[in-house]
Amino acid sequence: MTTPHSGKRFIAWAALSGVVAGAVFLAVAELAALLFARTASPILAVGAFVIDIVPRPLKELAITTFGEYDKIALLAGLGLAVFIASAIAGILQYVRPHLGAIGIVLAGVLSGAAIVTRAEATLLAYLPPIFGTAGGVAMLVILSRRLRAWRAETLGSAVPENPADRPGYDRRRFLIGTSVAGVSAVVVGIAGRTISAVTSSAEAIRKAVKLPSPRTTVTIPSGAEFDIRGISPLITPNKDFYRVDTALTIPTVDPESWSLVIDGMVDQRVELTFQDLLAMGLDEYAVTLTCVSNEVGGGLVGNAIWQGVPLRDVLKMAGPSTDADMVLSRSVDGYTASTPLSALTDDGIDAILAVAMNGEPLPPEHGFPVRMVVPGLYGYVSATKWVTELKVTTFAEDEAYWTPRGYSAEAPIKFASRLDTPKSGTPVEAGKVPLAGVAWAQTVGIERVEVSVDDGEWMPAKLSNPINEDTWVQWMLEWDATPGTHYVAVRATNKNGDLQIEERAPIAPDGSSGWQRSLITVS
Ligand SMILES: Nc1nc2c(c(=O)[nH]1)N[C@H]1C(S)=C(S)[C@@H](COP(=O)(O)O)O[C@H]1N2
Numbered sequence: 001m002t003t004p005h006s007g008k009r010f011i012a013w014a015a016l017s018g019v020v021a022g023a024v025f026l027a028v029a030e031l032a033a034l035l036f037a038r039t040a041s042p043i044l045a046v047g048a049f050v051i052d053i054v055p056r057p058l059k060e061l062a063i064t065t066f067g068e069y070d071k072i073a074l075l076a077g078l079g080l081a082v083f084i085a086s087a088i089a090g091i092l093q094y095v096r097p098h099l100g101a102i103g104i105v106l107a108g109v110l111s112g113a114a115i116v117t118r119a120e121a122t123l124l125a126y127l128p129p130i131f132g133t134a135g136g137v138a139m140l141v142i143l144s145r146r147l148r149a150w151r152a153e154t155l156g157s158a159v160p161e162n163p164a165d166r167p168g169y170d171r172r173r174f175l176i177g178t179s180v181a182g183v184s185a186v187v188v189g190i191a192g193r194t195i196s197a198v199t200s201s202a203e204a205i206r207k208a209v210k211l212p213s214p215r216t217t218v219t220i221p222s223g224a225e226f227d228i229r230g231i232s233p234l235i236t237p238n239k240d241f242y243r244v245d246t247a248l249t250i251p252t253v254d255p256e257s258w259s260l261v262i263d264g265m266v267d268q269r270v271e272l273t274f275q276d277l278l279a280m281g282l283d284e285y286a287v288t289l290t291c292v293s294n295e296v297g298g299g300l301v302g303n304a305i306w307q308g309v310p311l312r313d314v315l316k317m318a319g320p321s322t323d324a325d326m327v328l329s330r331s332v333d334g335y336t337a338s339t340p341l342s343a344l345t346d347d348g349i350d351a352i353l354a355v356a357m358n359g360e361p362l363p364p365e366h367g368f369p370v371r372m373v374v375p376g377l378y379g380y381v382s383a384t385k386w387v388t389e390l391k392v393t394t395f396a397e398d399e400a401y402w403t404p405r406g407y408s409a410e411a412p413i414k415f416a417s418r419l420d421t422p423k424s425g426t427p428v429e430a431g432k433v434p435l436a437g438v439a440w441a442q443t444v445g446i447e448r449v450e451v452s453v454d455d456g457e458w459m460p461a462k463l464s465n466p467i468n469e470d471t472w473v474q475w476m477l478e479w480d481a482t483p484g485t486h487y488v489a490v491r492a493t494n495k496n497g498d499l500q501i502e503e504r505a506p507i508a509p510d511g512s513s514g515w516q517r518s519l520i521t522v523s
């Protein structure tokens with residue numbers, strides 16, 4: 001009889017065989033995805049599904065804990081879950097043959113379901129989970145059989161007649177099978193995913209795009225930008241521009257096959273190709289984007305020069321009904337935003353379909369080839385990236401992605417001011433220190449920024465020359481810093497004469513508010 005110790009040892013080997021079978025499942029699925037349906041990677045589909053179903057508090061926790069690495073953290077968590085589930089499947093298969101295999105089939109069905117809920121899924125998208133399941137089950141059955149043979153070998157006292165009965169034969173067969181399959185799965189899986197990511201990246205397609213020169217360009221007035229170390233540059237470089245979206249992998253959209261459909265409550269359905277859009281003529285617009293998830297003093301805001309076409313001109317072609325009050329814009333990946341129709345048709349608001357950002361075609365992560373940019377509204381209700389449909393409808397009839405997830409259906413930007421330098425936690429030397437930052441009140445403009453040190457009187461800051469009312473302005477105030485710790489508070493007034501909201505509000509449901517107060521250390 002075997003000792004309890006060796007029994008436990010076999011359970012550990014069984015768990016390993018499960019992990020290898022799980023890896024084979026994923027590797028075969030990645031290979032099938034590479035060959036048949038790029039968007040149908042089971043692990044990424046499940047990840048995307050998780051993003052869509054996690055409740056708001058958990059999502060906020062993920063963003064505040066992991067920041068821009070929230071998606072990497074999600075994949076790491078998912079990897080751990082797959083590891084544990086596979087190990088359990090391996091043990092089950094060893095203890096009760098078929099049970100582990102049934103577990104893998106179940107995982108295949110679940111990931112298949114996650115894939116077909118994705119917006120871009122075609123029939124071919126079923127192939128990766130089917131092949132993955134077949135590979136995973138076959139591997140589990142083979143390894144589990146070999147493991148049981150090895151166990152029997154240690155129990156029995158067979159007389160070695162042929163090579164297969166020599167001591168250690170079954171042990172070797174199990175160990176070789178496990179290591180060969182394990183290593184191959186890792187190599188094939190990583191190679192498959194990398195090739196998919198690299199070759200499907202919109203980068204090559206994007207490089208081939210030639211945009212016509214814009215008919216008008218933005219003029220940056222003199223005095224628009226201060227020369228102060230640590231202040232946000234007037235124009236945020238693309239590589240530093242914040243990115244917020246629900247896309248676990250960046251959608252790849254070929255402008256050749258891209259089209260924009262304008263339908264719903266319209267006189268006539270209109271479909272525009274990328275060339276149709278460019279033929280309307282491009283103009284330049286400077287607009288500061290802001291995310292509803294931006295905390296007081298936070299970095300989810302950026303200013304860019306966009307090239308595009310007014311949404312009012314595009315909507316006019318379809319003839320929106322006077323009974324409509326909302327446009328539900330849809331991305332190729334299924335994301336939707338609800339924007340008041342009036343914000344898109346008003347002559348005084350430069351709402352655009354943008355194709356270029358700071359002089360180049362939109363970067364893939366910022367919506368290539370076409371996105372919306374609407375001054376004055378938070379990104380989640382207006383700035384749809386990879387946009388492909390505009391449905392003219394009503395707020396009563398339709399709901400956007402974030403609405404059932406705890407955010408307002410309508411969300412104008414709460415105007416705000418931010419201290420960029422000095423930073424809390426970075427001590428400065430006593431003497432003349434510039435306090436400086438940015439302030440934004442899209443569509444209205446910033447009239448005044450004031451600073452108070454240690455609850456002293458409010459002192460007006462100097463403002464940079466604004467590009468327009470849709471962009472942020474820089475502000476600065478020279479401060480005579482004395483050694484010690486000081487509170488620096490900042491607040492803005494817009495051109496309507498409204499003072500920035502002092503009361504603190506969380507980001508949900510319609511954006512944070514409150515004056516930023518920073519603790520500055522002077523040495
Ligand atoms: N397709 C798609 N578009 C989207 C989103 C998204 O999740 N998917 N997020 C929106 C949000 S919340 C914001 S703040 C802006 C951010 O745009 P950026 O990533 O280019 O800065 O995009 C908006 N457009």
Ligand SMILES: [Mo]
Pocket residue numbers: 244290291292293378379380
């Ligand atoms: Mo956002």
